[in-house]
Amino acid sequence: MSMDVKKAIQNGKTVLGIELGSTRIKAVLIGEDNAPIASGSHDWENSYVNNIWTYSIEEIWKGIQDSYQKMASHVKQQYGISLKQIGAIGFSAMMHGYMAFDKNNELLVPFRTWRNNITEQAATELTKLFNYNIPQRWSIAHLYQAILNQEDHVGDIAFQTTLAGYVHWKLTGQKVLGVGEASGVFPIDVKTKKFNQKMMDQFNELVSSRNYSWKLEDILPEVFVAGDNAGTLTEEGAKLLDITGELEAGTPLCPPEGDAGTGMVATNSVAKRTGNVSAGTSAFAMVVLEKDLSKVYPEIDLVTTPTGNLVAMAHSNNCTSDLNAWIGLFGEFTKAIGMDVDMDQLYGTLFNQALQADPDGGGLLSYGYLSGEHMTHFEEGRPLFVRNSDSNFNLANFMRTHLMTAFGAMKIGMDILIKEEGVQLDEILGHGGVFKTEGVGQSVLAGALNVPVTVMETAGEGGAWGMALLGSFMLNKKDEETLDDYLNEKVFAGQAVNTVSPNPRDVEGFEQFIERYKKGLDIERAAVENLK
Structure with missing residues (x-):
């Protein structure tokens, strides 16, 4: 095996994916079988400067160079050779935000990240103008x-x-975006796979009285789809990426993508009628649509897959934080009575209790709103647990209620898609910490959405690996091969998967729970207003 890998590294048959997440930059190098052979990462944090969440240009390059260096050192240690040639490279990062440059390529204002909630007036006006959720x-x-x-x-x-x-522009000189990333910049026309021209014209008209020297199409990047060649690594770019100077120029780069797109690729959910749910601190569901939605919903964002198919996204700010806090409390209790239980065992034991519970959680109710929740229109949150005097209050129901409520806000968004818009789903791919205990988070989610939920072995590999797979697709695809086919046949064919189908009792129980959840929002509202 390692001889093959060594040969692939020497002959430039590897692919590098680098993703800039909000707390970590990760570089993953894959071999010819698409499995990771080396990785490196760099931790970073955004700064709050003059009321703006930002990262400086210096931090961006320091982080990319550090994660690249660690990955290249990993190659050297493991295989005894330097990384000089790479078959393809791809970059992805957290989506959206604002980076504007002048004609001398100077950044005009510090990078404004997606975390900034400073555009309410603009978002509201543009949503109305375009009749499209911005x-x-x-x-x-x-x-x-x-x-x-x-x-x-x-x-x-x-x-x-x-x-x-x-990052892509600085390494190649090309001003481009992959369509998935572009779909969080400005609405995409799914027929042309480019920015929506009608809406661009509307925007230009809207700002025409200000007499700027530019039109929107002059300043936005060109849109590419997965599989396109989006430029090559320049001499200058190679030195910027690898400060040791060992990396040679000339490597093709695939279109830069957003973290939503790389998440879809890494979970093999880019085909129509599939979707994925990422459940951690926040929860979001992404569903690949077969047709446009009938109207605009403020709860649903529309983006696209890296191939330009429309994706509906239901995102909730809160998921497992409150659940984790309760499990931490149980952990303190076990220590207090002199028992030494590791966290994995504690999670496994408590999660499995939920399988013994009443399907609706026994009449209990909780909200894990550690922060505000836009899906249910809360600016702030208060974690809350409440019950009736005659509720069936036991450990199993307590755990099941906290698992159900972790998906509660997201389910409200998904119900719009499934019940109001009639979206058909064959399966949902689950990834994130809540699925670690086998079968439990999965069966709760399958009950919430009434859709089979699959968890894969590699779900932990993450977006940098998904980005490397997009580079591999560009490099190795056959003439008419689609990204769906490439992933199914060349990447995920031998994958061990575990699928849980919805149990009708769980589906009915979750419906009863969500009715209670919606009625109880007034209690949450009162807690926000009165617990200052």
Whole structure:
């Protein structure tokens, strides 16, 4: 095995994916079988400067160079050779946000990340204008808000892009975005796989009285789809990526993508009628649609797969934080009575209790709103547990209620898609910590959505691996081969998967729970208002 890998490294048959997440930058190098052979990561944190969440240009490059260096050292230690040639490279990053440059390629204002909730007026006006949901974090909302605020820099914009688009541009000289990433900048026309021209015209008309020297199409990047060649690593780019100077120029780069797209690839959920749910601190479901939605829903964001198919996203700010806090409390109790139980065993034991519970959680109710929850229109949250005097209060029901409520806000968004829009789903791929205890989080989610839920062995590999797979697809695809086929046949064919189908009792129980959840939102509202 290692001889083959060594040969692949020497002959430049590897692919590198780098993803800039909100707390970690990760580089993953894969071999010809698409399995990871080396990785490196760099931890970073955003800064809050002048009321803006940002990362500096210096931090961006320091982080990329450090994660690349660690990955390259890993190759050297493991295989005794230097990494000089790479078959393909791809970059992804957290989506949206705002990076605007002048004609001298200078950044006009510090990078505004997706975390900034400073574009409410712009997002509301554009949603109305386009009749298309424009969330606050989208790049076009940031641009229009800067216009509404009459910021001086707007007239000087020559190029506007995202974090992934910026890194790609500096390494190749090409101003491009993958369509999935682009779909969080400005709405995509799924027929042309480009920015929606009609909406661009509407935007240009909207701001025409301000007499800027640019039109929107002049300043936005070009949109590419998965499999396209999006430029090559320049001499300058190679030195920027590998400060030791060992990496040679000339490597093709695939279109830069967003973290939503790489998550779909890493969970093999880019085909129509599939979706994936990522459940951790927050929960979001992404569903690949067969047709447009009938109307605009503020609870549902629309983005695309890396191939340009429409994806509906139901995102909730809160998922497992409150559940984890309760398990921490049980952990303190076991220590207090002199028992030494490791956290994995504690989670496994408590999660499995939920399988013995009443299907609706025995009349108990909780909200894990550690922060505000936009899905149910809360600016702030208060974690809350409440019951009737005649509820069936036992450990099993307590655990099941906390697992159900972790998916509660997200289910409200998913119900819009499944019940109101009639979206058909063959399966959902689950990934994230809540699925670690086999079968439990899965069966609760299958009951919530009434859809089979599958968990894969590699679900932990994450977005950097998903990005490397997009590079591999560009490099190795046959003429008419689609990304869905490539993933099914060349990447996930031998994967061990575990699928849980919805149990009708669980489905009915979750429906009873969600009715209680909706009625109880007034209690949560009172807690927010009165517990200051």
